[in-house]
Amino acid sequence: MKRKLTALALLSALGISGSALADGWTMFPVKNDGWKPEFTLAGVVGSMDADNGGTGDYKGAEFSLNCPWFQPPTGMIRQQFNIGSFKHDGMTLTSFEMNPNYFVSIGNGWTVGAGPGIGFVRGYLNGREAAMSSIQASANINYRNGHFFAGAGARYQDTRDKELAVGKSGADNWLLTAKVGINF
Numbered sequence: 001m002k003r004k005l006t007a008l009a010l011l012s013a014l015g016i017s018g019s020a021l022a023d024g025w026t027m028f029p030v031k032n033d034g035w036k037p038e039f040t041l042a043g044v045v046g047s048m049d050a051d052n053g054g055t056g057d058y059k060g061a062e063f064s065l066n067c068p069w070f071q072p073p074t075g076m077i078r079q080q081f082n083i084g085s086f087k088h089d090g091m092t093l094t095s096f097e098m099n100p101n102y103f104v105s106i107g108n109g110w111t112v113g114a115g116p117g118i119g120f121v122r123g124y125l126n127g128r129e130a131a132m133s134s135i136q137a138s139a140n141i142n143y144r145n146g147h148f149f150a151g152a153g154a155r156y157q158d159t160r161d162k163e164l165a166v167g168k169s170g171a172d173n174w175l176l177t178a179k180v181g182i183n184f
Contacts, residue, residue: 024072025072025073028068035066036066038184039063039065040065041063043059043060043179044058044084044178045059047175047176048173049175050171051172052091054088059084060083061083061084063080064079066079075104077100077115078100082096082097090126091125093124097157099115099116099136100117113141113142117136118133118135120132121159123162123164128164132170132171137155140152147183150178150180152176154174154177155175156174158172
């Protein structure tokens with residue numbers, strides 16, 4: 001399963017970067033007049049199911065903006081930066097992630113998107129600590145209306161399998177979230 005998800009994330013990243021060279025894509029749209037970052041800051045809550053840690057509550061924050069590096073001919077790429085924490089059954093995880101997602105409009109303020117991501121996870125289990133890099137794949141549905149933002153998402157995260165406790169390696173996890181915030 002891990003190899004399939006790793007391959008999927010790698011192929012997605014290569015596909016996005018290879019497609020960026022195709023006609024209709026804009027490189028560094030941040031340099032163009034009229035480009036707007038459309039910053040969003042949101043509080044995030046959810047449920048995480050972590051290997052070696054069970055299922056428990058997740059809370060964090062998401063900061064996102066329109067991608068300053070690539071603009072596709074249709075839709076948009078939003079850079080999503082997430083920081084969050086999970087505590088359950090003796091395990092604590094704190095993660096920082098960068099998840100660029102490609103979004104398309106599905107009607108009147110609603111967008112749906114998906115994409116790969118990379119991150120860093122600090123894990124604690126039974127008094128032991130491990131720092132792990134991660135890759136992830138996520139999907140989101142978002143609603144924007146003026147300054148109001150709301151959304152929901154799902155994400156799978158594959159962590160580098162470092163030993164957290166005797167016989168317990170890694171902290172791969174599934175995450176379901178709800179988000180509410182403000183558009184600037």
